[in-house]
Amino acid sequence: MTRSLRSPYCAAWLAALALAGCAVGPDFKPETPAAPPSFAAWHGGSPALIPPQARTDTPPPAGWTMFGDPVLDALEARALAANADLQTAALRFLQSRAQRSVVESQKAPQINAGAGVSRLRQSENGETRRLLDAINPPNQEQLIQVLSEPHYFYQAGFDASWELDLWGRIRRAVESADANVSASQALLAQVQLSVQAEVARRYFELRAAQHQIKIARDDIAASEETLELVKARADGGLTTDLDVTRQSAQAADLRARLPQLLAQEALAVNQITLLLGDRPGALQSQLAAPSDAAAATALPDLSLGLPSEMALRRPDIQVAQAQLHAATANIGVAVADLYPRITIGAGFGFQSVDGDSFADWGSRQWSIGPSLQMPIFDGGRRRATVTLRELQQQEAAVSYQQTVLKAWHEIDDALSAYTAERLRNVQLAERERSSRDALQLARVRYDHGLTDFLVQLDAQRTWLQAQREYTESTSRLALGLVAVSKALGGAGELATKS
Secondary structure, three states: OEEEOOOOOHHHHHHHHHHHOOOOOOOOOOOOOOOOOOHHHHOOOOHHHOOOOOOOOOOOOOOOHHHOOHHHHHHHHHHHHHOHHHHHHHHHHHHHHHHHHHHHHHHOOEEEEEEEEEEEOOOOOOHHHHHHHHHOOOOHHHHHHHHOOOEEEEEEEEEEEEEEOOOOHHHHHHHHHHHHHHHHHHHHHHHHHHHHHHHHHHHHHHHHHHHHHHHHHHHHHHHHHHHHHHHHHHHOOOOOHHHHHHHHHHHHHHHHHHHHHHHHHHHHHHHHHHHOOOOOOOOOOOOOOOOOOOOOOOOOOOOOOOHHHHHHOOHHHHHHHHHHHHHHHHHHHHHHOOOOEEEEEEEEEEEEOOHHHOOOHHHEEEEEEEEEEOOOOOOOHHHHHHHHHHHHHHHHHHHHHHHHHHHHHHHHHHHHHHHHHHHHHHHHHHHHHHHHHHHHHHHHHHHOOOOOHHHHHHHHHHHHHHHHHHHHHHHHHHHHHHHHHHHOOOOHHHHHHO
8 A cells, every 4th residue: 555645844754763773584693502621621532533733822724824835735725716616606705796796775865767758649539538428528529639639748757766764674685695695705714625625635645546556566576586596596596486377466456456546646736636627637737746745744733722712713604694684683573564654756857748848947847755665465475474484594593503503513523533544554654664674674584595585575565554554544644634724714714814
């Protein structure tokens, strides 16, 4: 229902209402779930898996430069510039900003201009005849002929309207749009974090495969050299052909492992290339095995802050909080629709049936005044909308709490896995050194005829297995640190600042 308000004091009264207007609906108050103050109280599982490096006087690691690998840094930079998922997330962020501008435009007056000229003819038997029949002038037929003659109609002007945001409907809509922009920005950071973590993970898998390839080739060369020595000893009658057969089988087993490792290397290269949005083989030279591929990756120290502070850096928590904010603001939009809307409108223009007199001052027309739109009956639609928005806000609140709880568990899981692998890596390093010493001793004893070749062969197999497991553990250690950094939202903070 729309009513025109014509009181001379109406404009001043409406202006006072606009200045004193309040925003209905609940105000958003961000709440940070309380987290235990220490890792000892925050950790689930054995106390042995609490990171011994954890302390509260240093910030957590940020970004991927902490690995100190210039090749990895270059790959991360290229991924940020060329990854398709990141470009999609960036476009969605820009869309949310544009949508926010659309919503905010409702706060300003809406002004439209128009002009037109038309050729028209009125019906001789339309509403005009009914009116003339009621008046019954003596020259009725002549009037009908004149009124029904074709003629031109000229018009031009503008109209303006401005809704008084008495109940904060527009303000709540802008607040919701702002929250959606924040959510899109956090989603962009989350995609950036995922892409960077995936690049780092694939990169360390590649380096691990290349490391294993170098070890396998060195082992093959050493095994073939041993095979020649065993053949020479067999030819000299110092050993039997059984030792030659055993060593041949050992060399064949080592050669059989190499194609699988080469396939792992090719897969890792292609996965990195895809993440960087390039064709297969484009990064072949850049991702070639370094000359020091056999050297273990030097990992940075893991220095951690408080669990609650680390969790809040995660983009997914920022997304959930922004979505909760938007859902809360949408309640205010729905509640404001229950109240009347008051709009101030104005229009000015010219109308004429004669082109020569169109610009005359007498052809002007204008209107100004407020209008009231009051909801009376809609079958419960507006009330149901308020209930729907409240339920959506409760759902967003549950989702936020669940996201925070899930983040705590992911951080604890990543830290436990990393700490366990670090403890395991220390023992595997000791095992590899002991196995290498045992192999050297077995070779010396075999060369002096104190043992048969089977002892040396078993020692060699033990050492090769220990070496492979230690290399794999070192690779998993690097991957574990990548998982810890992702769980802590290490790169997310950089994304929100860029």
